[in-house]
Amino acid sequence: MIRHPQQIPVVDDAGVTTAPAEAIIEEHIAPAPRVSVQAFCETVETAAAVQSAGEDRRLAKAHIKIQMGGAIAAVEAYRSGPTPNVIIVESEGRAEEIVEGLDQLAEVCDSGTRVVVIGRINDVMLYRELTKRGVSEYLIAPTGTLDVVRAICGLFNQPNTKPIGRIVAVVGAKGGVGASTIAHNVAWSTARDIALDSVVVDLDLAFGTAGLDFNQDPPQGVADAVFSPDRVDTNFVDRLLSKCTDQLSLLAAPATLERVYDFGAESFDAIIDSLRTSVPCTMLDVPHQWNGWTRRLLIAADDIMIVAQPDLANLRNAKNLADLLRQQRPNDRRPLYCLNQVGMPKRPEISPADFAKALEDEPAAIIPFDPQLFGTAANNGQMIAEVSSSHKTTELFRQMAQIVTGRAEVKRSRGGLLSPLIGKLMKRSA
Incomplete structure (x- = not known):
């Protein structure tokens, strides 16, 4: 770890800022080429x-x-x-x-x-x-x-060579948990608050929502790159990007059903390699499906954020994902996770403490259920910060942007008691 004297807030159990702590910038080791x-x-x-x-x-x-x-x-x-x-x-x-x-x-x-x-x-x-x-x-x-x-x-990554960008993959523990919304807002905050040039890549080619969330309707996008692998280079990918802000661009999904989107495990390698050499931060909006290419993208990412809602199926899936990724990435930081839509009225929920015990880690953030705020943003094609810049959820996205870019750390789990049902789930998966 590289310690830096700058003061940066630490995210506590509830996902809010605690007293400033010494900034810890995670060492970023860029991948080597084919050698x-x-x-x-x-x-x-x-x-x-x-x-x-x-x-x-x-x-x-x-x-x-x-x-x-x-x-x-x-x-x-x-x-x-x-x-x-x-x-x-x-x-x-x-x-x-x-x-x-x-x-x-x-x-x-x-x-x-x-x-x-x-x-x-x-x-x-x-x-x-x-x-x-x-x-x-x-x-x-x-x-x-x-x-x-x-x-x-x-x-192969010396200071006098072209910088190598960071790849962050965001994936939902289940479909419909809000992983895309999290990915888009964290990328927006990365570009605005941390001032890193960033790209959102919407990998849900059939049903992706990035174009809607950013109020964009580009004629080209990620499908043009994945179906033309021989043409992919930095200039080609640049032409496919749609500019959302001065420092944020979008590689949109077509979101049409005119063709079937079946890919091999290495289909997205050329796109990711090109983005690494040209963009400081790339946010992959990975759809909730399990196949060769999604598995490959998650394992190869520099950081991973799993988004889950507080129920048993989400806990099981999040634990399975976290366990597999820890096994496949023994020399990397553990995959991060956040809890979304917490505190929905009349819905029985698994507590963040039980999630932390099962996943052996604290959540990077706990995002409260707020249908008015998120619904307004979605319908207007805006980010949460654009709807309410002073809202506490806007601050959460800023903190998450710091974490996924290696500028802050999440506190480790302190343990806690598990409910009997969760205990049985953990025994089955052990």
Whole structure:
């Protein structure tokens, strides 16, 4: 975590601002492109760390191969063959041995190959000697999974290169829980209050509501990109965007039933890759359905927000989603969740404390049931802040925007009692 002296409010259990706390800006490790990586390790611990890194979603496009033997094995491997994009070399020897091994590797290393060295000597003179010889990164053992992920990804996302944007996916635990409304309002607040250029991508091609919510009717949108993958690049996607505000654009869904929208798991990869290179924050409005491409988008996102209403089916689905995503994304922050339409009159509800116990985490926000406010915004094609800038729900969306962009943290769960029915549900899912 990178600590920053700026003061930022923390969201409490009820989703309201507590006393200012030191801002915590979450480290954002941008994914690596399609590259080949070969590691030559001397210890099983380092080999295990590289193996685990290769399973991280940020290295999903990288092809990683691991071999034991250190620099000697690397030199032998490349005497008669081309070198990959990245070579990782571990050495447990002295500084002189590390430098000597690199000099031998340089004789067989192709131009353009980047070298990462892992050693046990923490010495600035050695570091300067390595950088003088063209080493891209030096890691001090023992190294962990994130150290390797950070090193490889950092090679292709240097400060002098084009910035890599953040992808936030918002999905409902059930249909009709208001996930799209949450996604649109958080994106609007990200653009207005945090001043980040943002794009909303409406992925519910048949029934998407982003065009209605932003009072837009663009002739083109996300369908034009997904059905023309060979044409997708930054300029093509830019032409498809509809401008909502100075810093917010929309990649709208057609919201028509003229065709069937069946996609392969990788159908949206080109669109997301293009947006990453051109937009600081992309908000994916993911429809409530489970197939290859929705699963892939959720796992690959930098942050995930699950939207749920306070009933048992929502709790079960939210827990299933959270558990799967934690398993598939072991090196990422836990998926966030918020409770929507809380406090509906005469409706029995599961308490936020029970949700927090089941999901082992506090909600990022608790949004109260307010049909007048949300209905007015929806019918007018406006955001909540445009209807009432001083409303407490407007402040909640601002806080959620801070959280999903890594500028604030949600308090962790303090536990609580579960009702017998929820306890049975948890036992079944355990």
